[in-house]
Every structure is written in structure tokens, then in C-alpha cells.
Amino acid sequence: MRLWLTLMIATFPAAAAAAAAPLSLDRTSLVVASGGGRTATLAATMLAGDLVSLGAARSPIVAAPAQCRGTCIVIGSYDTPLVRRVAAAGGVDLSMLHGAWERYVRARVRVDGHDVLLIAGSDRRGVIYGVVDLSRALGISPWNWWADVTPRRRDHIAIDDGTVVSRSPSVRYRGIFLNDEDWGLQPWAAKTFDPAKGNIGPRTYARVFELMWRLKANTLWPAMHSVSTPFYGDPGNAPLADDYAIVVGTSHAEPMLRNNLREWDEAQRGPFDFTRRPQAIVDYWRERVAATRQQETIYTLGLRGIHDGPMQGATTNAQRRAILETVFARQQALLADTLHKPLSDVPQVFVAYHELQEAYDAGLAVPPDVTLMWSDDNYGYLRRLSDVKERQRPGGAGIYYHLSYWGRPHDYLWLGTTHPALIREEMERAWQTDARRMWIVNVGDIKPIEYLTQYYLDLAFDDRLLGEPPQAHLARFMAEQFGEADAAETAAIMMRFYDLAWERRPEFMGFGETEWVTPNRPSAYVQSDGEEAEDRIAAYRDLVACAEAVAAQMPADRRDAFFELVLYPVRAAAALNTRILSLDLAGLYARAQHGGANVMVERARGAHARLVADTAAYNVSAGGKWRGIMDMAPRRLPVFDEPAWPKWSISSAKGCGVSAWGEWLDDGNTLAFPAGRTDTRTFTLFAHQPQTADWSLISAPPGYRLSAGSGALTRDGAYQQRITVRYDGTTGAKGKVRLRCAGREFSVAVDTLAEARGALVERERRVTLPPAVAARGGWQMLNGLGSMGGSLRSSLLLSASVDPARWTFSTVTTSDAVVRVVALPTHAMNPSHGVRVAVSLDGAPPVALDLGTIGRSDRWRGNVLSNTSVATIPLTALAAGTHRLAVTPLDPGVILDRVEIVLDRAKPRYGAVTTPR
Structure with a gap:
């Protein structure tokens, strides 16, 4: 073979200067360098299919460049003889690929009158990504199959002739966890995509693996619920993963690549209890390690229950710690004995999920060469990150993150709704604390979490994206799927979603x-x-x-x-x-x-x-x-559930009514406005009877006008109309807005309160202090995150002394009140920190507030369902006038959503007050 390659390359004596014109790919032939095995051939086959979908002729895979017709695309590892010689003939430097992880060089060379496009990878996945990026540059979306983004055929297919040298991925192992597949992926595979298999099998995994290629993910935690055939239970799955160069790992519930839910039969094997059956469990692990010794895998260490529950035989953290340290020793001895290589060369991970993290925080010793994988709390907030000492561990750290979840306090398995700005923020704090070895994201059934999956994996591949607003990434995604014309509008729609x-x-x-x-x-x-x-x-x-x-x-x-x-x-x-x-x-x-x-x-x-x-x-x-x-x-x-559909009896009342939430002034409900400044209030006019009712304005006091002077309360409007009262700032204006509706006259009282100064003024007995208008002090603005379009985050490397965020606001009545500090429900960065702030009103001594939670408390449950963590300070008789509020971070990574001053008898609200209506 070496002699044949020498003779073949000899037909290309020298490289001419690259032509300026784009390289035509209308007609191509593909050459796969020796040594690439099934992986490179699969990549070439995928590229050939992509070119056909764009309108090119079918590209044959030929044995040698001499057999090429049209443009010759040479695909292979940088250190294969063919690739080395083509690169040398074209003057292409491949030295940066030596020892590199998942990099490639794509270069055009013209040799002996032939156009050659070289794709040289540092390893198998480097080759794959070189092919994937070529397809993507030609207009093939990663979602061409999984979301039906059909490639658009064209009259001429070409690529520019610039040399491309890729970066190594930012995170070494990047992947997806197929989980909770019972209502989507599994029934679809079983009944529609692969009915012959009747489950998720090699045909389905081949489609998953190709998607992973296109998203540059390299690691899979396979589907593992009881409805699915265990990944290693189908003899075709593991060889297919190896063909696709996919690294296989397993979740926190499946140590040592074993699917306990389907592979440990307690009726035959006994209880899955290491305190009672240690050797049986070790032997069970040994079976899988021996079977996978020739494959690229990541071994999850540790022990949990049969299915995503605490381990059997232990009820306290001290017991778990003792068992786990014994388990680590047995698992690592098993790996060393079976794989016959240094443990430092065997990828291993400990997923600190729920009680496993609690055991770790209680002193569990994890072997230093094992990656510590931190988890979110299932709702997108990282529970823990590495401290300074942990960042020195040779095994490094990683992240397991959820975009889909089954469990308490409530599932979200249906629609992909995690905010991209939260993903960016949490993964930025992971990156800044050196959790860079392994990022795995729970994507449920893949659909309909397509965009969020890509965003997470793109951040893992290129940490530079952490520095840009998520809206920019979303707009590029939409442009790639639907074109530039609709990209901005479609991105805005989804961001509002x-x-x-x-x-x-x-x-x-x-x-x-x-x-x-x-x-x-x-x-x-x-x-x-x-x-x-x-x-x-x-x-x-x-x-x-x-x-x-x-x-x-x-x-x-x-x-x-x-x-x-x-x-x-x-x-x-x-x-x-x-x-x-x-x-x-x-x-x-x-x-x-x-x-x-x-x-x-x-x-x-x-x-x-x-x-x-x-x-x-x-x-x-x-x-x-x-x-x-x-x-x-x-x-x-x-x-x-489809609810019961009630039918309400018709009221005996006649005419119309008004729903208005205002101030109680002079023993009446009054729409009250701060004097001297323009403002609005709303009320709802409704008919008591389910029949059309005409209404009209009779009169309004000077300084007030309505958004409409007349109208009809019709069935289409549910026999109601919301009406806005606009006040022009006239001092002392008061009286009644008189209306006629359904033949009857009635009125809505309006009045002015004391004059208020400044931009942040009491409105409907509430003052909302948004992050955007604060003098920020030791806080960083996070645009796009939170209920008001931005949040304040304390530094991830908080120093001992920082300046507070400051607001100036005004109240127009003297009243008892509550200061509500509304934060995001983040967790302490590590056990040496909390989630605390200090609040000072009008120069008073600061009051420390703790916004953190412990475990799955009732407070935590409410927090994650609303994306808020609230702490309050009661105030007695807060005087009317101008006030100053300061909030100082006491811990790193606290995220402040807003502060509210809620006066007595304010209207209850679930969400934030955003803009006046």
C-alpha cells in the first residue's frame, strides 16, 4: 500500500497557485484516505448525499485521486500517507493537527491541473467536523432531517477557496441525554420510523448520531427508561456508535454503562444493594466493562438506586459516603484490571446529582482523576460549582444540565421553554469556574427542543459565544433555517415566547x-x-x-x-x-x-x-x-386534562358594571394619580346580561380623557371593554368620569394624590425598581435575563468590598409597606458561599437577606416554578416623599431581578409590573 501511494502521489508533481474563482462542486469524486475506517466512509457518504440534495451529480467514492472526475475531495486523518502527500504537494501546513483534539484543516489545492479539496482531521471526529462544516457552508442545516429544513437546490454549487483551520472545541466531551422518551421518541421510533424493530434501535440511533455530527456533539447518554431497549441490549447499537465515533456514557442512575432498570432483575440477581450483594454487583459491572473495552466510552462511577433514586442500604450521608468510597475503589480496580491501561487514560466521571452531591459536600473523597460533574437543580440553576481547590483536580469538572425534566415539583416534558439567557448565564458561570471537561444536556425526545439543544451545544463547542447576547445566536439560527429576510422577526417571536x-x-x-x-x-x-x-x-x-x-x-x-x-x-x-x-x-x-x-x-x-x-x-x-x-x-x-366545561347561570342584575382597582379615598374606590405628571389607569366596563350593550361618555373632569368616547359591549368582546383613563398632569384635578351604559348612568371616581418627583414613583401603591435604571456598583448587567429584560449579577469573583446598586424613588402616600427583593433562584457557587444581599433604605443600617434554599424545600419548589426567589423587609409607616435604596451583594453570582416597594392595600400580582398601559 505504501508503494502504491508513493506512485499515485508522483502523478501530482507540484502545486500551482490556488485560483481566485470559487471551487465548483457540481461534479465531484470523493477519496477516503486509508485508516479512516467506517467513520470516514460514513462521513463521505453523508457529504455525497448532501451534495445531491443541493442539486449536484451523485459523487462516487473512488479509491484514488487518479480516478476522480470533476473536483476531487480527499477526506482523512492528517497523518495518513495520502493526506500528508496531498498537503505537501499543495503547500498546506498540517502541523497544528498533531496531537490536537477534534480539529481539521480544509484547503483547496490545484495539483497537475486537478482541483483537489482536502479535508484533513486531527482524529476521527476532526475529519467528521471538516465534512460537516463544508456541508453547512454549502447551506445544509443541522436540522435538515430532524426538523425538515429541506436543502434548497441550486444551479451551481461552489465553495470559496480560502483555507479553513478550525479551533479545538472548548469543552472536550459535549453531548446529549435522551431521556423521558416514553411519550415521543420511543413511540415514534416503535410505530413510525422503525416498526420492524419496534423500539429505539440502530436505525433510530443512526439518525441521532448524524444529528450529533452536525451539531458537533461527541457524547451520548442513550435512552434508558423501561419502555426502551437498553442501549447495550441491542447488539447493533454499540458497533454503530463506534462507526460514528460517538463516545457512549451513561447517566447518574447508570454507573459503569449499566442500565439497571432493565438489566438488573432483582428476581434473579437479588436486591441491588451493595451492602448485601457487593460481589454480585461488581461482577455485573465487569460484564459491561469487558464487553466495551475496545470502544470509546466514559465510565460513570458511583452508585444509585435501580432507577434514579437513592442507593439501597444507606439512609444518611455518612453511610452513603462510606459505601461510595468503597465503590470507587472497586470500580477503579475493575477498570484497571479489565482495560489494562492507566486510570488517567480512562475517562471517568462522578455525577454529583442530588444526594450524591450531598454526600460529596459531607466529605466524600472522589479519586482525583475522575471528572466531577455538577448538576443543575433540574430547572436550569446549577446547584454547585468547583471551589479554588477543586479546580486543581486533574480530572477536571463538567456539567449535567436539563432542558426537559420529569419530577417534582412539576414536569416540563412537552415544550422547550428554558430561556436562552438563563442557559448562557449558567454555562458562563460553569466556564468561569473551570467546569470545562464535559457538558451533557438532557434533551428529552429531541423534538421540540431543537433550538435550545443547538444553543447549548454551540456554547460547549465555542466558549466565545458566551460573550454575545443570546438574541444574536437565535437570529443566526433562524436565518440558517428560514433565510435572512424573516430571521430578525422570527427570532423576536421566539424570544417573546x-x-x-x-x-x-x-x-x-x-x-x-x-x-x-x-x-x-x-x-x-x-x-x-x-x-x-x-x-x-x-x-x-x-x-x-x-x-x-x-x-x-x-x-x-x-x-x-x-x-x-x-x-x-x-x-x-x-x-x-x-x-x-x-x-x-x-x-x-x-x-x-x-x-x-x-x-x-x-x-x-x-x-x-x-x-x-x-x-x-x-x-x-x-x-x-x-x-x-x-x-x-x-x-x-x-x-x-380536558377540563369540565361549566355553564354559569345568567345574572339577575341589569345594566352595566365596572371593575376598577384603585385607592380608597373618601371611603370610595378611586382611580388616583400622582399630581403633576401624566399617567394612565384602566378600568373594565362590562354588561351584566349576555347581550350587546351600548355605552358612551357623558363627561370627564378637566385633565382627564378616555381612550374611547363610546362603544358597544358585544359577544366578541365577552361583553366587556377595557378603557384607559389618561391624566394630563393638571394639579388638583378630581371628580367623576360619568358614563351611560345600557340606558343607565354611573360613574368612576378620579383624583390626584401628592406631587411626586423622579422617574420611579408610586403607582397603584407599588414602586418597581428595575435593574436597568440602577447605579450598578458591584453588579454586572445581564441583558435579556429576567422579568424586566435584564438582571443584575454580582461578580463571580466577588471581592470583600463592593459598591451597592442604588435607586432613588418616590412615594405619594404614607403607608406601611414591604420591600420585596426579587432574585433569580440561583444557588451558592460552592459551600463557602451563600446567596445573600444587604439592603439599606434611606441610609439605615443594612439588613442582610438570604435568597438561597436548601434541598427540595417548599420554598425551592415555589421558586423554580416562578423563576424567582423573594426575600422581604417589613416597613412601618413609610413616609411620603423621596427615598433611596441600596442593595449590596454579599456573595458571588447572586442575580437580582427587581426590587418592589409594596404599600399596604396594593393590588396582588403574580408577575412584575413592566410598562404602564
Whole structure:
């Protein structure tokens, strides 16, 4: 073979200067250098298919460049004889690939009159990524198959002739965990994609592996629930992973590559209890290590229960610690004896998940060459990161992160709703604390978490993305799928989708919990006058309208992709919110003798029908390709159930009523405005009877005007209309807005309070202090994260003394009040820190507040469902006038969402006050 290569290269005596014109790929031949094995051939085959999908002729894979017709694409490792000689003939430097991890060089050379495109990798995956990046540069989306982003054919296919030298990935092992697959991936694979197998098997994994290639992920934790065939239970899976150069690992619940749920039969093997059956368990592990010794794997060390539960035989951290240290010793001895290589050359990880982290924090000694993998709390907030000493460990650290979750306090298995800004923030703190060895993300069924999966893996591949706003990445993603023309608008739609889910995920809108399952409860959005619920319904309605307008203009070859990636998530979230909130409003309206109560029930019923129809449409999209992948009620939790549809009795009251939340002045409910400044308030006018009622303005006091002077309360509007009162700042203006509705006259009182100064003023007995207007002190602004479009984060390397964030605000009444410090529910960076701030009002001695939680407490459960952690300071008789508030961070990584000054008798709210209506 060496002689043949020498003679073959001799036909290319010298390299000419590269031509300036782009290199045509309309007609190509592919040459796979020897030594690449099945992996390089698979990569070449994928590239050939990609070129055909763009309109090129089918590229043959030939044995030697001399057999090429058209442009010759040479693919292989940098140290193979063929690649070395082509590079030398073309003057291409490959020295940077020596000993490198997953790098490549792509270069055009012209040799003896022939155009040659060389793709040289530092290793197998370097070769793969060179091929993937070429396909992507030609317009092949990573989601061409998994989200039906159909490649667009063109008359001429070409690539520019610039040499590309890739960087090594930022994180060494980057991957996905297929999990909770019972309602999507498994039934789809079993019934639609691979019915002959009847489960997730090699045919499905081949598609998963190709997606991983295109996303530059190299590590898989395979599907592991009881509905799925264990990965090593199918003899075709492991060899296929090796063909695709995929590193196989397993989760915290599956040490030593064993799927305990399906592979340890307690009836035959006895209890999975290391205190009672240590040798049986070690032998069980030995079977798998021996079977995988020739494959690229990562061994998870440690011990948990059969399925994602605490280990048997231990009830305290001291007992777990003692057992785990014995287990580590036995596992490492087993690896050394079976693999016959130094342990430092065997990738090993300890996943500090729940009680395993608690045992670690209690003093568990993890071998230094084992990677410490920190986990989030299942809701996107990292529970722990390495301290200064831990960062020196040779095994390094990693992250296990969730974009999908089954468990308490509530699942979110249905829609991908984690905010990209939270992912960026949490992974930035991981990167800054040297958790850079391994990042694995739980992606559930893959669909519909496509974008978030790519974002996470892109951050892992290139840490430079941590320095840019997530909106920029999202816009590029949308441009790649749908073109530049709609990219900005589509990205804005999805960012608004994430913003709304940030306040409350759709799956959490039942306000119940799981494990144990509790029934739905009335929404906290309907705890006063229903205005928050109406606003949320309207926000989703507007979002759907924007998404549908873009969908209507989408070319035919992108309609399925747009439905899967944008339209279904937006409409599904809107429908569930609308159903739940409309029913809650119906009850509120019925109690208020509101004629629109039954209209709201009908709206709720219509929203549910739309959700059912859209889910059915998803499962027949792309010609039925995805039948079974989308389930609108995973785990059949109460939030998803079709509710009973009440029918409210018609009120005996006649005429119209008003819903208004104002100040109690002169023993009456009054819409009150700070004097001397323009402002608005709203009230709702409604008919008591379910029939059209005309209304008109009779008169308004000087200084006040209404958003409309007349109108009709119709069925389409649920027999109501929200009306805005605008005050022009005239001092002392007061009186009554007089209205006529359904033939009757009534009034709404308006008045002014004391004059207020400054931008932040009491409004409806509340002052909201947003991060954006603070003098920041020792805080960093995180744009895009939080309820008000940005948050303040204390330095991850907080010094002993920092300046506080400062606000100046005004109140116009003297009242008892509460200072509400609203933070994100982050956790302490490590055990030497907390999540504390100090708050000082008007120069008073600071009050320390602890925003952290311990374990799965009731406080933590509420925090993660609302993405808030709240601490309060009661105030007695806060005087009217100007005040100054200072908030000083006492720990690193605290994230401040906002501060609220809530005066006595303020309207209850679930979310933040954003902009005046």
C-alpha cells in the first residue's frame, strides 16, 4: 500500500497557485484516505448525499485521486500517507493537527491541473467536523432531517477557496441525554420510523448520531427508561456508535454503562444493594466493562438506586459516603484490571446529582482523576460549582444540565421553554469556574427542543459565544433555517415566547405539583381583578398573530420546518394558557355577575380544540414522518386534562358594571394619580346580561380623557371593554368620569394624590425598581435575563468590598409597606458561599437577606416554578416623599431581578409590573 501511494502521489508533481474563482462542486469524486475506517466512509457518504440534495451529480467514492472526475475531495486523518502527500504537494501546513483534539484543516489545492479539496482531521471526529462544516457552508442545516429544513437546490454549487483551520472545541466531551422518551421518541421510533424493530434501535440511533455530527456533539447518554431497549441490549447499537465515533456514557442512575432498570432483575440477581450483594454487583459491572473495552466510552462511577433514586442500604450521608468510597475503589480496580491501561487514560466521571452531591459536600473523597460533574437543580440553576481547590483536580469538572425534566415539583416534558439567557448565564458561570471537561444536556425526545439543544451545544463547542447576547445566536439560527429576510422577526417571536414562559412555563400553569400529583388550582394571575390574566392572554394572542403572519409568507419548502420549530410551540403555549386563564376568568366573572362568563368558557373550549388539532397536525406533518412524536399530555398530568366545561347561570342584575382597582379615598374606590405628571389607569366596563350593550361618555373632569368616547359591549368582546383613563398632569384635578351604559348612568371616581418627583414613583401603591435604571456598583448587567429584560449579577469573583446598586424613588402616600427583593433562584457557587444581599433604605443600617434554599424545600419548589426567589423587609409607616435604596451583594453570582416597594392595600400580582398601559 505504501508503494502504491508513493506512485499515485508522483502523478501530482507540484502545486500551482490556488485560483481566485470559487471551487465548483457540481461534479465531484470523493477519496477516503486509508485508516479512516467506517467513520470516514460514513462521513463521505453523508457529504455525497448532501451534495445531491443541493442539486449536484451523485459523487462516487473512488479509491484514488487518479480516478476522480470533476473536483476531487480527499477526506482523512492528517497523518495518513495520502493526506500528508496531498498537503505537501499543495503547500498546506498540517502541523497544528498533531496531537490536537477534534480539529481539521480544509484547503483547496490545484495539483497537475486537478482541483483537489482536502479535508484533513486531527482524529476521527476532526475529519467528521471538516465534512460537516463544508456541508453547512454549502447551506445544509443541522436540522435538515430532524426538523425538515429541506436543502434548497441550486444551479451551481461552489465553495470559496480560502483555507479553513478550525479551533479545538472548548469543552472536550459535549453531548446529549435522551431521556423521558416514553411519550415521543420511543413511540415514534416503535410505530413510525422503525416498526420492524419496534423500539429505539440502530436505525433510530443512526439518525441521532448524524444529528450529533452536525451539531458537533461527541457524547451520548442513550435512552434508558423501561419502555426502551437498553442501549447495550441491542447488539447493533454499540458497533454503530463506534462507526460514528460517538463516545457512549451513561447517566447518574447508570454507573459503569449499566442500565439497571432493565438489566438488573432483582428476581434473579437479588436486591441491588451493595451492602448485601457487593460481589454480585461488581461482577455485573465487569460484564459491561469487558464487553466495551475496545470502544470509546466514559465510565460513570458511583452508585444509585435501580432507577434514579437513592442507593439501597444507606439512609444518611455518612453511610452513603462510606459505601461510595468503597465503590470507587472497586470500580477503579475493575477498570484497571479489565482495560489494562492507566486510570488517567480512562475517562471517568462522578455525577454529583442530588444526594450524591450531598454526600460529596459531607466529605466524600472522589479519586482525583475522575471528572466531577455538577448538576443543575433540574430547572436550569446549577446547584454547585468547583471551589479554588477543586479546580486543581486533574480530572477536571463538567456539567449535567436539563432542558426537559420529569419530577417534582412539576414536569416540563412537552415544550422547550428554558430561556436562552438563563442557559448562557449558567454555562458562563460553569466556564468561569473551570467546569470545562464535559457538558451533557438532557434533551428529552429531541423534538421540540431543537433550538435550545443547538444553543447549548454551540456554547460547549465555542466558549466565545458566551460573550454575545443570546438574541444574536437565535437570529443566526433562524436565518440558517428560514433565510435572512424573516430571521430578525422570527427570532423576536421566539424570544417573546421564551420571555412569557420565563414568568410561568405552560406546563406549570395548572399551579399544581407532581410526585405526589396534586390537582390544578386557580391561577395566581386571577387573584385580584383578572387584569393580569387578560394581559397574558392578549400577549399570547399577539404572539400567535405575529407567528401566523410569518407562516403565511413562508415558502412551501419551509412550512413544515416553521410549524415544528416556531408555530407549534407558540400556538400550543398560547392555547394552554388561554384555556386555563379563560376558565379562571369565567369563574371570576360569574362571581361578579358579568355577562361574559360563559363566553370565556367557550373561549377556553376553543383553545383546547386548537391545541388538540395542532398536535394532530404535528403528527402528520412532513407527510406523516413524525407520527407519534408529539404528545400534548406527557404523563397525563392534570394541567393537560380536558377540563369540565361549566355553564354559569345568567345574572339577575341589569345594566352595566365596572371593575376598577384603585385607592380608597373618601371611603370610595378611586382611580388616583400622582399630581403633576401624566399617567394612565384602566378600568373594565362590562354588561351584566349576555347581550350587546351600548355605552358612551357623558363627561370627564378637566385633565382627564378616555381612550374611547363610546362603544358597544358585544359577544366578541365577552361583553366587556377595557378603557384607559389618561391624566394630563393638571394639579388638583378630581371628580367623576360619568358614563351611560345600557340606558343607565354611573360613574368612576378620579383624583390626584401628592406631587411626586423622579422617574420611579408610586403607582397603584407599588414602586418597581428595575435593574436597568440602577447605579450598578458591584453588579454586572445581564441583558435579556429576567422579568424586566435584564438582571443584575454580582461578580463571580466577588471581592470583600463592593459598591451597592442604588435607586432613588418616590412615594405619594404614607403607608406601611414591604420591600420585596426579587432574585433569580440561583444557588451558592460552592459551600463557602451563600446567596445573600444587604439592603439599606434611606441610609439605615443594612439588613442582610438570604435568597438561597436548601434541598427540595417548599420554598425551592415555589421558586423554580416562578423563576424567582423573594426575600422581604417589613416597613412601618413609610413616609411620603423621596427615598433611596441600596442593595449590596454579599456573595458571588447572586442575580437580582427587581426590587418592589409594596404599600399596604396594593393590588396582588403574580408577575412584575413592566410598562404602564
